[in-house]
Amino acid sequence: MNSEPGPDVGAPTGPHGGVQSVDRALAVLEILARTGHAGVSEIAEELGIHKSTASRLLGSLVSREMVHQNSERGKYQLGFGILRLAGSIPGRLSLVREARPVLESLADEFKETVNLAVLRSNYAVNVDQAMGPATLATYDWVGSLTPLHATSSGKVLLAALTAADRDRILKETGLPARTPRTITSRKKLEHQLLNVVRNGYAMVHEEFEIGLTAVAVPVFNHVGLVIGALSISGPAFRFEPEAVPGAVETLKEAGLLTSAKMGYTRR
Template identity: 50%
Template structure:
């Protein structure tokens, strides 16, 4: 077994750009990357100053006024910048708020779940993680180590496969069937250990079982010697937005032990859901 005690998880576009703006930000070799870097710098300038004119922006980033105008036009087309009608200067647009909302939601999830994760880690004694689905992976957002998990590997920020981890299976199980099948097909069912499920029919049965009992388990499917159990976390709208898991070495965190602790983890997931506004 690799020396890791993991959580059970491993790995709208805006409106079309105006013609001039599209040319300014489309990455094409090093020039495209430079344009993207300049556009980001402009956003930082507007954030710091509140407002700035084309001449100010051009001087700040060291480009001709026409280039600054095209970049600002591209940002404006995306809603990331807007022009103050009375002064002709530019400021940040509300599109920035839309982008920031995605980060704020994740931060809120971590903040609301952290006290519960600490309690679970203390009660269970193993590593507790929070994960969300991104593309065809589960991404770990937070981790708390239990007393027994002295050498736990830090999985925060790491992508983990949906089909081979307990959190991934929970997240897959609560997708609508069409999206679930699309993700399974796109990701493939890569084998990580002899216990990894690589048969789609078997995986579907496991996902159905996870829905029925309210949690999913994995036994050495992603890491040899590593077992894990996960339960769903719901938003205020009732949608499953994340999973909380507990994981530990198979010799200590056996399948029997996981079944015993399932009610504890499910209750913890419900507590986090309640903190996020879920009334169920």
């Protein structure tokens, strides 16, 4: 017995039909982006529409070069039209611009210094900063080069590198002690980095500067690569992120929000 929906169940009707078609066309693109390729039947089944409707959607996307049909297997995949659209984005999304509201929100909520850092020339470079209204901090970290092994942002960036890139950088920079609490053992550092990946954040207690505690989370781009780190830092005597209910989770969500602004889709 035929279990497919009746004829043209998926066909748009009424005043909202056009919007429904757009929504379904975008859903088709998302399916192909996720799976790499799919046939008419697979797409129809996932969207819960008739095969004839899925075929019309694909035909329209093919005509716009958003989708390409592999002639050998009859499967569909994303087309070069997608690249044209992506290439039309002016330059690339500005991480600093997109992250700015998030930095300000975190600084206002936690009343501490919030920084955005990226990897540059073997160091974590702070490219933006926001300060809470009651913070005692007055130091401007923007433009500062900070060691990867001794800072929360640096550890987030280090943890995201391939083993080969991490090995190269650490051989070039070494693991100099900034304070008595700095991790200078490569074995201990690698263990910490595994925890960073597992937990989704990095924390340092007076490793970079005596009296300074910091916690950082990654920021991802549209293909899931770490392109930056969001951190909150404050005096050790009053700032203990793990002791504040929901603080680490709030920072993680802020990192994901910034990532979403850069095109990242949460897995």
